Amino acid sequence: MPRPTVVSEVVPLMYRVDEAAAALRLSRSSVYELIRSGQLRTVKQGRRRLVPVTALAEYVASLGGAA
Numbered sequence: 001m002p003r004p005t006v007v008s009e010v011v012p013l014m015y016r017v018d019e020a021a022a023a024l025r026l027s028r029s030s031v032y033e034l035i036r037s038g039q040l041r042t043v044k045q046g047r048r049r050l051v052p053v054t055a056l057a058e059y060v061a062s063l064g065g066a067a
Contacts (some may be wrong), residue, residue, distance in 0.1 A: 012042070012053065013053055014050040014051060014052050015050065015051045015053065015056070016048070016050065016051075016052065017031055017032065017035075017042075017049055017050075017051060019051075020038065020040075020051040020056060023056060024056065024060075026058075031051075034059065035049070035051075039059060039062070040055055040056075040059050041054065041055040041059075043056065
């Protein structure tokens with residue numbers, strides 16, 4: 001009897017800019033503006049700019065009662 005296949009999903013630790021934009025429900029250009037202004041922390045890996053999940057959480061927390 002074959003064993004069931006277990007698929008474990010890998011939780012991302014970093015997002016590409018377009019993925020971060022989708023997660024924040026913002027446009028890519030808005031996310032790049034947040035990066036330029038220093039409001040959203042990123043890391044460079046080679047030519048790629050990646051947004052750590054923790055940086056997204058920090059940015060959302062910094063919004064506080066801005067709404």
